[in-house]
Amino acid sequence: MAGCSWGYGPKNGPDHWHELGFPIAKEGTRQSPIEIKNAEAKFDQNLKPLNLSYDPTSSKSICNTGTTVQVDFDDCTDRSVLTGGPLCGKYRLRQLHFHWGACDTHGSEHVIDGKTFAGELHLVHWNAEKYCEFNEALKAPDGLAVIAVLLKVCEANQALQKIVCSLECLKSKGAKTDFKDFSACSLLPSCLQYWTYPGSLTTPPLCECVIWLVLKEPISVGADQLANFRKLEFGPCEPMQNNYRPPQASKCREIRKNFE
Numbered sequence: 001m002a003g004c005s006w007g008y009g010p011k012n013g014p015d016h017w018h019e020l021g022f023p024i025a026k027e028g029t030r031q032s033p034i035e036i037k038n039a040e041a042k043f044d045q046n047l048k049p050l051n052l053s054y055d056p057t058s059s060k061s062i063c064n065t066g067t068t069v070q071v072d073f074d075d076c077t078d079r080s081v082l083t084g085g086p087l088c089g090k091y092r093l094r095q096l097h098f099h100w101g102a103c104d105t106h107g108s109e110h111v112i113d114g115k116t117f118a119g120e121l122h123l124v125h126w127n128a129e130k131y132c133e134f135n136e137a138l139k140a141p142d143g144l145a146v147i148a149v150l151l152k153v154c155e156a157n158q159a160l161q162k163i164v165c166s167l168e169c170l171k172s173k174g175a176k177t178d179f180k181d182f183s184a185c186s187l188l189p190s191c192l193q194y195w196t197y198p199g200s201l202t203t204p205p206l207c208e209c210v211i212w213l214v215l216k217e218p219i220s221v222g223a224d225q226l227a228n229f230r231k232l233e234f235g236p237c238e239p240m241q242n243n244y245r246p247p248q249a250s251k252c253r254e255i256r257k258n259f260e
């Protein structure tokens with residue numbers, strides 16, 4: 001796509017993505033995020049618990065991608081995997097990243113019964129049992145499994161502190177630094193009850209390849225920890241904030257949950 005690339009600004013944000021080379025933004029049938037209405041979600045007794053087995057030595061680096069801050073993991077072998085839930089097979093952890101707002105009242109992508117949260121953590125896994133590489137999984141309806149964890153502003157989160165401390169050297173787009181021995185499971189809440197629905201990437205290319213697992217229990221983030229995320233930049237003098245896509249049409253998708 002010649003011309004300006006996608007982002008979250010007034011001219012290249014989510015309402016423009018369909019005209020920036022991603023028609024699926026408008027024409028898709030399973031776009032994400034969505035609003036989750038708990039009363040309409042169907043309890044499914046056949047849904048298994050999530051089973052996470054993460055090797056902390058598989059974290060590699062942390063970078064400012066220009067749209068988020070992202071921790072990358074070694075996904076060449078089954079070192080950090082997700083199984084269970086609605087999933088068939090083993091999904092390898094590839095990266096985790098965040099979405100957040102300009103202020104603490106909004107910033108999450110999924111909205112729960114009308115409530116927005118200050119931010120959202122995504123742990124991105126791909127079906128390495130069925131597909132040879134990540135880019136192949138992007139083309140499949142069951143290619144990815146993303147765990148979404150809502151961020152609520154209250155006490156500081158000790159597990160997040162390692163990420164927060166690294167932000168000061170990641171201010172500019174493209175900045176990257178080593179990020180070894182990070183325990184991704186330390187970011188998860190104690191309760192792993194979830195809603196699940198078929199959806200898409202929430203950023204371009206917006207591929208409809210994601211089985212979403214939205215955790216019911218948020219994790220805490222300190223107001224000053226979140227303030228540090230806002231010191232990152234999309235580009236020169238453009239603070240990185242409001243890097244979230246608003247909820248998309250449900251188009252009569254069924255949302256299931258593993259709790260009553």
Ligand SMILES: CCc1c(F)c(F)c(S(N)(=O)=O)c(F)c1F
Nearest residue numbers: 122124144146200201202203204
């Ligand atoms: C293609 C890389 C990529 C993203 F850019 C992304 F934003 C997401 S998201 N927000 O849906 O979790 C992914 F899952 C993902 F794999």
Ligand SMILES: [Zn+2]
Nearest residue numbers: 097099122202
């Ligand atoms: Zn995301």
